[in-house]
Amino acid sequence: MEKHVLNTMEDPLAAARESTVEMLQTRKRTFSLPQPFYNDARLFALDMQEIFEKEWLFAGMTCEIPTKGNFMTLDVGDNPIVIVRGGEGTIHAFHNVCRHRGSRLCTKDKGKVAKLVCPYHQWTYELDGRLLFAGSDMGSDFNLDQFGLKPVHVRTAGGFIFINLSDEPPAMDEFLETLEHYLEPYQMDNVKVATESSIVEQANWKLVIENNRECYHCNGAHPELLNSLQEFDDTDDPRATPAYKALVARKQADWDREQVPYQLQRFGQRNRMTRTPMLDGIVSMTMDGKPGCDKLMGRLPNADMGSLRILHLPNSWNHFMGDHAIVFRVLPLGPQKTLVTTKWLVHKDAAEGVDYDPDQLRRVWDATNDQDRQLAEENQRGINSKAYQPGPYSETYEFGVIDFVDWYATRMLENLEYDTPSLQLAQG
Structure with missing residues (x-):
């Protein structure tokens, strides 16, 4: 009991993780998900942590940032992100968070800049994320090199921009190569x-x-x-x-x-x-x-x-x-x-x-x-009604939904660090 309380204090979602794993392991595969997956705040927080902060996300199109200095922003849950075209056409992605006191750097949906300048105290970053200027009040020992923007993984193919907020993103090379091939005729x-x-x-x-x-x-x-x-x-x-x-x-x-x-x-x-x-x-x-x-x-x-x-x-x-x-x-x-x-x-x-x-x-x-x-x-x-209970999907008309829910359940369990070969998803 003490260990469980301690874990819950260290991780407020510990109990939600345990119940989520149990619900996913015992769900009826061709039925809709249990109610908490659609309306519970704790489970939504897990979705953000285990799916949207770990999977590759479509962010935008390369044509939206066509030249050096063009940027776009988006929010992945509580994480503001900026994507910018740097020198030699390179596309960079960063957490849109100043390394000084955490203010957002870019506050518009899109625009064009020479440098990334924090509107709060004017800390200035190169388009590749290096800190260039922090004023003269930080002291003579202040090291600019230690306070560059925190990067976000970014890949492009076929005009699409994908980002990943995790430390070790899953592989997607084969998909990107195929996407590039299929969109080649569209230039x-x-x-x-x-x-x-x-x-x-x-x-x-x-x-x-x-x-x-x-x-x-x-x-x-x-x-x-x-x-x-x-x-x-x-x-x-x-x-x-x-x-x-x-x-x-x-x-x-x-x-x-x-x-x-x-x-x-x-x-x-x-x-x-x-x-x-x-x-x-x-x-x-x-x-x-x-x-x-x-x-x-x-x-x-x-x-x-x-x-x-x-x-x-x-x-x-x-x-x-x-x-x-x-x-x-x-x-x-x-x-x-x-x-x-x-x-x-x-x-x-x-x-x-x-x-x-x-x-x-x-x-x-x-x-x-x-x-x-x-x-x-x-x-x-x-x-949201108390009358709701998971209902059956049509395996003929709704096979795409079944595929999505299977993917979601598998990735949630894998990202929650459970060994997928041992999982027994109940067959509905």
């Missing part, structure tokens, strides 16, 4: 953000991801999206129709001739990418299915390129088409609050009002995001 050095939106959903981040990983709800909720989107993206899907399989075969022959990759690639349950046709005769996720931007992306020969779908758990899904791309980032704000940011990308030379209309470009996903927000929030309200 990601030549894109820009045409428009973006951020919405706050009053729902746990896992409900936001679960909602994205299935289209079971699409017929009843997303009329705008279903003007263009196929409900499935794999010919092995048991719901795939003969017409869809014939369309896939025809389009894949076109993509072979055009040397554009399309094969389904999986990297465990964390990452997935595949190119799939949209509805026959539809070329883009717009209200009329026609191109939303007249200037095509990269070296793509025409707008009819289907959608390259890219999944990165725990916080991103994406659609790349011939005329534009849409990238999504999820960041938890609280046990029942999640920030979803959407960015629409076009060729960097596309002219607003000439080649594209931002309002037309975003209409489908503005509607879809709002519909998904309502669904997730109603899901959260029901889960």
Whole structure:
């Protein structure tokens, strides 16, 4: 008892860790998670520590910081982060925390600077994180070299920026190499953000991801999206129709001739990418299915390129088409609050009002995001009830949700330093 009390005092989440492990080890695998995973503050704190502070996160696009001195910021829970383009095009990521008294350095979402200067006492850092100036009042023995910014691991591929806040990030080289290959036709050095939106959903981040990983709800909720989107993206899907399989075969022959990759690639349950046709005769996720931007992306020969779908758990899904791309980032704000940011990308030379209309470009996903927000929030309200108990997923329609929850459960247990081969997940 004394040891347990001592551990709890040293780690306020010790009891929550023990109960989380027990719930994950005894859960029914094809059922939704127990209630605390969706609304408990202590379990949310564990999510932030064991998932969002240990896994690779999608942070933004390289095109958002195109030249030296451009920066962007984001918050991973209580951790403010700054990503900056340094000399020779190198991208750096740091904890956005001054080494003097801890003030945030960069207070805007994005901008451009010559140096990183703390607004509190003007400590000044080079773009590579070295402390350059701390005033003359620190004493003659003060060593600038000991107070550089604390770095954050950062990797880039295919125009994507990923960050990791842990000391020893998991490997992701194979995924990054494949991502680079699949996005080569889009020439990601030549894109820009045409428009973006951020919405706050009053729902746990896992409900936001679960909602994205299935289209079971699409017929009843997303009329705008279903003007263009196929409900499935794999010919092995048991719901795939003969017409869809014939369309896939025809389009894949076109993509072979055009040397554009399309094969389904999986990297465990964390990452997935595949190119799939949209509805026959539809070329883009717009209200009329026609191109939303007249200037095509990269070296793509025409707008009819289907959608390259890219999944990165725990916080991103994406659609790349011939005329534009849409990238999504999820960041938890609280046990029942999640920030979803959407960015629409076009060729960097596309002219607003000439080649594209931002309002037309975003209409489908503005509607879809709002519909998904309502669904997730109603899901959260029901889960908060004392009547809630885990319910069964459809293994046909919701296999993507099952994959996500399996990934989450496995990573939580591994990151909590339990030996995964010994774990016995109850089969539901």
